[in-house]
Amino acid sequence: MSEVRTKVKKVLFMVRREYYDDIVSGEKREEIRNPDKWQWLMGADPPKVAVFMCGKDRIHRRQITRIYLEDPAKVLGREPSYQGKQDLHYNWGGYPRRDCIVVELGDTYDVEGITRYMNEKIKKVxxxxxxxxxxxxxxxxxxxxxxxxxxxxxxxxxxxxxxx
CATH class of the missing domain: 2.20.70 (Ubiquitin Ligase Nedd4; Chain: W;)
Structure with a gap:
C-alpha cells in the first residue's frame, strides 16, 4: 500500500538560539507574538503544529494546544525583556498597545510517528x-x-x- 500523507496546517517561527534550546528542552511552553503581524493565527482554521527554526539546520516541531490573546506579563510572570518588548512593539510607557497572541505548545510533533499512525488507521478501514x-x-x-x-x-x- 502506498504511503498516505495527511496535510496538517503549520506555522513557522524563526527564533533565537536561546529560545530554541528552551523550546526543545520543554522549558518554554508558549510563544508570544505581536498581534499586528500574527492576527491570522486567530482565524477559524488555526495551525495545529508550530515549526521552530534557528539557523538553517535546527528545526523542531511542537503540537499547538491552543492560541489566545493575553497580556505577555501575565503569561511570562514578569515583564518581557528589552528585546521582547522590541519584538512585541511595546509603547514608550512600557505597556503593550493591547494583548499579544500566545501560542501554547504541547508535545513534540513526530512526523514519522504521525504518518505511521495514519497508515495503520487507513489499513484498518x-x-x-x-x-x-x-x-x-x-x-x-x-x-x-x-x-x-x-x-x-x-x-x-x-x-x-x-x-x-
Whole structure:
C-alpha cells in the first residue's frame, strides 16, 4: 500500500538560539507574538503544529494546544525583556498597545510517528471480508471499491466496507 500523507496546517517561527534550546528542552511552553503581524493565527482554521527554526539546520516541531490573546506579563510572570518588548512593539510607557497572541505548545510533533499512525488507521478501514465461497482474502476492484473478486476461485460479489 502506498504511503498516505495527511496535510496538517503549520506555522513557522524563526527564533533565537536561546529560545530554541528552551523550546526543545520543554522549558518554554508558549510563544508570544505581536498581534499586528500574527492576527491570522486567530482565524477559524488555526495551525495545529508550530515549526521552530534557528539557523538553517535546527528545526523542531511542537503540537499547538491552543492560541489566545493575553497580556505577555501575565503569561511570562514578569515583564518581557528589552528585546521582547522590541519584538512585541511595546509603547514608550512600557505597556503593550493591547494583548499579544500566545501560542501554547504541547508535545513534540513526530512526523514519522504521525504518518505511521495514519497508515495503520487507513489499513484498518480497508480490511476486507474473506471470500464467501472459499475464505481467501479478497482484492478490491480498482474501479469500484465496494466490489471484489476472489483471486483463488474468481468468485465476484459486492461487500460493505468495514470501519476500524
Amino acid at each position: 480497508m480490511i476486507k471480508d474473506p471470500c464467501p465461497k472459499c475464505g481467501t482474502e479478497l482484492e478490491e476492484d480498482p474501479e469500484d471499491s465496494s466490489e471484489g473478486y476472489c483471486p483463488k476461485c474468481n468468485y465476484g460479489w459486492r461487500f460493505p466496507r468495514k470501519e476500524g
